[in-house]
Amino acid sequence: MYTIKMAGVMLIAAMVLGGCASSMSGGAYTRSQARQAQEVQMGVVESVRQVQLEGTKTPVGTIAGAAVGGIAGSNIGGGKGSTVGAILGAVAGGVAGSAIEEGVTKKTGLEITVKLDSGRMIAVTQEADEDIRPGDRVRVLSGGGATRVTRN
Numbered sequence: 271m272y273t274i275k276m277a278g279v280m281l282i283a284a285m286v287l288g289g290c291a292s293s294m295s296g297g298a299y300t301r302s303q304a305r306q307a308q309e310v311q312m313g314v315v316e317s318v319r320q321v322q323l324e325g326t327k328t329p330v331g332t333i334a335g336a337a338v339g340g341i342a343g344s345n346i347g348g349g350k351g352s353t354v355g356a357i358l359g360a361v362a363g364g365v366a367g368s369a370i371e372e373g374v375t376k377k378t379g380l381e382i383t384v385k386l387d388s389g390r391m392i393a394v395t396q397e398a399d400e401d402i403r404p405g406d407r408v409r410v411l412s413g414g415g416a417t418r419v420t421r422n
Contacts, residue, residue, distance in 0.1 A: 308413030312422070313386040315406045321395060323379040333364070382419045384410055394419050 346359070378398045385391050392410065394417050402408065407422045 306414045308411045311386050311388070311410045311412070313384040313392075313408055313410055315402055315404050315408055315419075316383045316385050316391065317404055318383075318402055319381040320398065321379045321381050323377045323395075323397065382408075384408060384419060386410065392417075 379395055380398045380402060381393055381395045382402055383391065383393045394410065396418055400419075400421060402419060402421060408419050409422055411418050411420065
């Protein structure tokens with residue numbers, strides 16, 4: 271029964287971490303990017319390649335996993351055995367929590383190669399949330415530390 275509760279806690283932690291992930295969408299802007307001028311260039315998509323965007327690697331997953339693992343490990347044995355179990359459980363939980371966080375926040379992305387009207391070629395990688403295909407006429411927006419490709 272205790273193992274089922276721990277699995278439930280880890281699942282809830284994974285869902286919370288998934289909600290913390292920032293978006294790499296072409297349509298998502300940070301607060302600091304709002305109300306800033308962006309350079310707009312027009313172009314045609316030369317190629318689109320599916321890529322994997324890494325998940326986040328913050329201390330949150332490691333700390334949550336270590337806490338859950340430490341509590342679970344402390345229930346092993348008694349006296350010194352419970353202390354050793356807590357330490358080993360915390361280490362294993364931290365590693366597992368970090369891996370869970372990265373896996374939950376991993377996303378599918380697109381590497382979009384665009385031939386700009388100026389003749390210059392660029393590639394932009396962003397979340398795969400728009401249907402962008404080779405031959406599409408697109409806008410490339412740059413500013414505020416980000417570049418994004420959107421359909422025209």
